[in-house]
Amino acid sequence: MMKPTMAATVLMLAACSGSDPAPAAPVQVMIAAAAAAETAPPPRPGPTRTFGDWYVGCDNNAICTMASLGGEAQVPFPAVTLAVTRGAGPGGGFALAFDVPGDDTQVAPVAVTIDGRRLALPTLTGAAAERVIAQMANGRSLVVLEAGDRPRATLSLKGAAAALRWIDERQGRVDTVTAAVAKGARGADAVPPPPRAPVIGALTATGTANKPTRVQFAAMRRRARCEDLPAGAASYPESHALGGGATLVIVPCSTGAYNLSSALFVLEKGAWRPAQADAPTGIAPAGEGPSVPNVVNARWQGGELTSYAKGRGLGDCGVAQTFVWDGTRLRLSEQSEMGECRGNPNYIATWRARVVRR
Structure with missing residues (x-):
């Protein structure tokens, strides 16, 4: 946790005393800023890992993303990539994003099939995303379907279950009802709250x-x-x-x-x-x-x-x-x-x- 800056400490003490703090002089503000810079811990970017055909990482705020990878010899890019992001904390949900690599265009699939099972995608978040994630954890391949159920791309799910389990671990979800793979009986209140972003x-x-x-x-x-x-x-x-x-x-x-x-x-x-x-x-x-x-x-x-x-x-x-x-x-x-x-x-x-x- 970051230590309060000098200016923040002055304001907190003033609030406790019930009086309004005097406006800080420019020199005081500069001193407080310099002190904050000196006492702030160095940035610690979150970890990343590779599991099969998926690359996964989390930031310092415990927001985690797993991204699909092309084959080892696939050049230049796969037809479509998929990113699965999960928010931190007990209520952190899933969001799906399908992209055309090297282009600003996002794909808006009507559905996906996982090992032949069709899953409608009225939205890319909420319950629809959760249904896809549940099947990804046990599937072998995912086909992206556009309007008219026209196949657009096929993605490998090799390593997807391991990546989801890793996210469960990083977010403190193991053995809770909120876990994607490492499910248990503990309630959502056992999941730690999201960390505060540094300022x-x-x-x-x-x-x-x-x-x-x-x-x-x-x-x-x-x-x-x-x-x-x-x-x-x-x-x-x-x-x-x-x-x-x-x-x-x-x-x-x-x-x-x-x-x-x-x-x-x-x-x-x-x-x-x-x-x-x-x-x-x-x-x-x-x-x-x-x-x-x-x-x-x-x-x-x-x-x-x-x-x-x-x-x-x-x-x-x-x-x-x-x-x-x-x-x-x-x-x-x-x-x-x-x-x-x-x-x-x-x-x-x-x-x-x-x-x-x-």
Whole structure:
């Protein structure tokens, strides 16, 4: 559990005394924000596993998802993928999502058949989803049916039961009536409540970005041990205002067939320094000496820095991250992963935080 921030503690004490707290001065707010950043535990993304033809993972909020995988030699993608998500807590329900890989189009099946048994899908949640899950746990294959019961795709259910059992374990459902596979006699009240999502106090990205001088840029590249980039690769730094007078400088550092790794620096009051982050970022820097955080295929938009490290060019495996700036360092607000390069580009969330802008 996260410790209360200084500002939160002041407000709680004031509430207990029955008096209204005095407005916090800007300096006090900055001190409280810095203290919160220092005392907040580092992010711990949830675990992932592979069971047969299914990849499964849970985030830090105990929300779990299992995703179907194509065959080992299936290139580029299976016709349809299925994601099964279950919410946390005693009342956590199932939701189904059918997608066309590599496309924004979602499939809206009228039904599925599992080992020949037809199951109507008037909705993709609630009782209809529960009936499908119950049959998946004991089935061998699932056929997706569109309008007119036209078959669209066939999915392997190898490993589905093990993945569902793993979710039961992660969510504390074993031996309860809410379990999908590991059912028991205990009531739903035996299932632990959903964990509280961590809160990140992030600065609103305002102000004007400052660009590093040529001398500063060269020094940044040396500090990050950047490679000589091939002709045609992006070689100039990006600058983005972080708020509070600070600028994020994204320095292209090394490139591969489908990944561009960039080092991260902060420019403030004419001086530069390596950025700090509360979680491992991008691809770990090589070599000895002080490390510099790096991101892959970086994108800055709306006050968020994203990293998308592909495991291969098809983008059906890798790690995606989102960071926000809290005034002191970059904080991981989202992370999703796909550890199997088997045709499913829909990554599974393993970390989610709630971002509050100030």
